[in-house]
Amino acid sequence: MEGNSGGGGSGGTSGGTDRGGERGGNDVELVCKTLQVEHKLFYFDLKENPRGRYLKISEKTSATRSTIIVPSSGISWFLDLFNYYVNSDDHDLFSKELQLDTKVFYFDIGENRRGRFLKVSEASVSRNRSTIIVPAGSTRDEGWAAFRNILAEINEASRLFILPNQQSSEPSEHLVGLSDDVGAGFISGHSQPASTSELNVDRSVELPAQDEIGNMGVSKVIRADQKRFFFDLGSNNRGHFLRISEVAGSDRSSIILPLSGLKQFHEIVGHFVEITKDRIEGMTGANVRTVDPPQR
């Protein structure tokens, strides 16, 4: 039906002994999966080394092999993007860009007589762009859906692997550079209706544990001129964040700030407060009040 997935074992499914100076030869394989879509074979290898964790996705055809490397912080973004392409109506699909660390991943839809496909290419400085192409499949985008399912499994597994590593008897060579900076975001490739711009930061459907607003913390609201700004703490499967919503009339837009960025955000705001001091004196926070968080 929709492609086989297997090979979760430890036996070197994809080549096994990489002798020679292969990059990542010493990296630990945490998860290893394969997916067949039409006549292509995709390898998913979640690997870890002292610098952190990454997902290697290879596309193998009879004569071709190409690989992209996704930093671990990007796996859930990939999952979200594949959900987007699976769930959206056929011709509402936009190109997307995903910036992660120093890399940019481009997602583009294409179509030819073989059918529709999603081209995912990785661009990084001083390396050739590499691309994989995922067939949509004939019915219900089952190729993309199968790909999405693998990503979901790996995303889940990646989370579970953190604890086993730490309980292990090995004296922690663990996750030194694993900075799961959530500071990545989608950028619409093509222009998109402004009203749906919030879609870029919202997750797609059916991800687990969408406990949007925890009962953690207190919401606050600021009135400034005709606008109101809401500050809400929330969390999702990627961690905790501060949502700042601007409401003016019936328009609302939000930014989602991962808590990892909050301190710098605060410093920068403080900077601007400092340099505009003389202009905002006397406008103290008289109209700032605390409100209860939305109940759910």
Added chain:
DNA sequence: GCGGCGT
């Protein structure tokens, strides 16, 4: 039994 990408 595919074949897209890009130079």
